[in-house]
Amino acid sequence: MGGDYAARRLAAIKEAAFEILAEKGYKAASMLEIARRAKASNETLYKWFGNKQALFKALVEDNAREARELLERALSDDGDPIDALSRLGPVLLEIVTGEKAVALNRAAAGDVFETATLGGTIADYGRETILPLLTAVFERAGKDGLLTIDDPREAAETYINLLIGDLQIRRVIGVSSPTVRKEAEARTARAVTHLRRIYGKA
Amino acid sequence: MGGDYAARRLAAIKEAAFEILAEKGYKAASMLEIARRAKASNETLYKWFGNKQALFKALVEDNAREARELLERALSDDGDPIDALSRLGPVLLEIVTGEKAVALNRAAAGDVFETATLGGTIADYGRETILPLLTAVFERAGKDGLLTIDDPREAAETYINLLIGDLQIRRVIGVSSPTVRKEAEARTARAVTHLRRIYGKA
DNA sequence: ACATAACCGTAATCTTTTGTACGGATTGAC
DNA sequence: GTCAATCCGTACAAAAGATTACGGTTATGT
Numbered sequence: 001m002g003g004d005y006a007a008r009r010l011a012a013i014k015e016a017a018f019e020i021l022a023e024k025g026y027k028a029a030s031m032l033e034i035a036r037r038a039k040a041s042n043e044t045l046y047k048w049f050g051n052k053q054a055l056f057k058a059l060v061e062d063n064a065r066e067a068r069e070l071l072e073r074a075l076s077d078d079g080d081p082i083d084a085l086s087r088l089g090p091v092l093l094e095i096v097t098g099e100k101a102v103a104l105n106r107a108a109a110g111d112v113f114e115t116a117t118l119g120g121t122i123a124d125y126g127r128e129t130i131l132p133l134l135t136a137v138f139e140r141a142g143k144d145g146l147l148t149i150d151d152p153r154e155a156a157e158t159y160i161n162l163l164i165g166d167l168q169i170r171r172v173i174g175v176s177s178p179t180v181r182k183e184a185e186a187r188t189a190r191a192v193t194h195l196r197r198i199y200g201k202a
Numbered sequence: 203m204g205g206d207y208a209a210r211r212l213a214a215i216k217e218a219a220f221e222i223l224a225e226k227g228y229k230a231a232s233m234l235e236i237a238r239r240a241k242a243s244n245e246t247l248y249k250w251f252g253n254k255q256a257l258f259k260a261l262v263e264d265n266a267r268e269a270r271e272l273l274e275r276a277l278s279d280d281g282d283p284i285d286a287l288s289r290l291g292p293v294l295l296e297i298v299t300g301e302k303a304v305a306l307n308r309a310a311a312g313d314v315f316e317t318a319t320l321g322g323t324i325a326d327y328g329r330e331t332i333l334p335l336l337t338a339v340f341e342r343a344g345k346d347g348l349l350t351i352d353d354p355r356e357a358a359e360t361y362i363n364l365l366i367g368d369l370q371i372r373r374v375i376g377v378s379s380p381t382v383r384k385e386a387e388a389r390t391a392r393a394v395t396h397l398r399r400i401y402g403k404a
Numbered sequence: 405a406c407a408t409a410a411c412c413g414t415a416a417t418c419t420t421t422t423g424t425a426c427g428g429a430t431t432g433a434c
Numbered sequence: 435g436t437c438a439a440t441c442c443g444t445a446c447a448a449a450a451g452a453t454t455a456c457g458g459t460t461a462t463g464t
Binding site for chain 1: 308324366
Binding site: 207211237238242243245 | 440441442443444
């Protein structure tokens with residue numbers, strides 16, 4: 001057993017798991033219901049993933065991989081670093097406030113007392129992946145004389161704080177909505193304006 | 203039945219609920235275990251609170267009341283508005299990253315698919331309470347000519363973003379620790395420095 | 405086509421929780 | 435002290451979920 005069929009089954013299982021996670025949350029996303037929706041057997045889920053946490057850990061990793069590719073693409077052009085930050089902002093906002101990220105953060109919050117692995121996975125693949133990319137952008141901005149940067153890592157964290165702030169927790173506890181493109185662009189523009197004032201040439 | 207005994211029983215139940223919430227999370231905090239720890243009867247819990255969510259909603263409200271008092275005390279002195287922000291920063295950081303707030307945010311994240319009430323309660327009593335207080339401080343800073351403020355509400359949100367950023371979600375998913383006093387002071391100082399640059403007299 | 409591995413659908417086991425019921429004990433009011 | 439209301443501790447019923455087992459069906463490799 002291998003080949004195309006197994007890959008298709010795997011994809012169907014992961015898709016079903018994501019749907020049910022988003023609809024009902026981690027607690028109510030039972031392995032049995034995921035199996036039913038995916039037209040798979042409970043036993044196959046346990047055989048392939050070992051347990052519930054491992055299935056959702058795989059989802060975290062998949063989602064992070066996709067997000068990372070989007071972010072790297074937004075940064076791929078070797079143009080003006082400030083332009084790069086402006087391009088990246090809306091992409092990053094849409095990812096972190098999107099349904100998938102929110103559902104997975106909720107799962108991680110619920111998992112803290114069980115295996116305590118989902119949160120670490122989210123952070124490893126999320127923030128700890130994007131920060132070095134951003135740090136590199138700020139190094140370039142400093143080298144090009146566009147901004148006065150003592151510590152590029154700190155500048156990168158400041159950008160994330162100005163851009164995202166407390167949006168994620170508000171999404172996770174259910175008091176705010178996904179950030180749509182227009183708003184993401186406005187929020188990015190404001191963050192970049194603030195950055196220029198904080199780190200402008202003295 | 204009323205009077206002192208009932209008040210003491212109520213306090214014991216709420217204390218037990220908080221302990222178990224912090225130790226095991228919302229999902230595993232069963233009414234039965236809370237009753238046992240509080241030396242109360244399951245039936246009494248259901249009689250007094252109706253259901254699990256309502257018990258935890260009461261905890262949210264209690265915690266928010268206490269937090270608000272601390273914050274108002276930090277802002278009570280009618281001195282320099284920038285000093286007020288510097289006094290408030292560490293207090294706010296310790297509250298939002300403290301065990302109680304984190305446990306309640308996790309409960310709210312888990313409740314999104316059930317009654318979806320805890321998150322709204324947290325926000326009503328938390329952010330939507332502190333923002334007007336901060337907005338007033340920024341109005342004063344503008345009027346006193348200390349900062350150039352177009353929109354005091356926006357400035358207040360910027361301060362929260364610079365100060366707290368994504369700390370809350372990172373606490374909730376288990377990848378960071380409470381913010382201790384020294385770090386809270388450093389973080390506050392940095393946020394205030396950034397504020398001066400963003401909103402300094404032109 | 406055939407043989408084998410693996411998956412599907414169903415069932416079973418075990419554990420835990422929610423919410424209600426009840427008799428005896430305790431508290432509060434008079 | 436007496437009486438009534440209420441709480442405690444225990445028990446029960448129903449439901450749900452995690453995980454494993456099993457016979458028949460299906461996909462894969464030769």
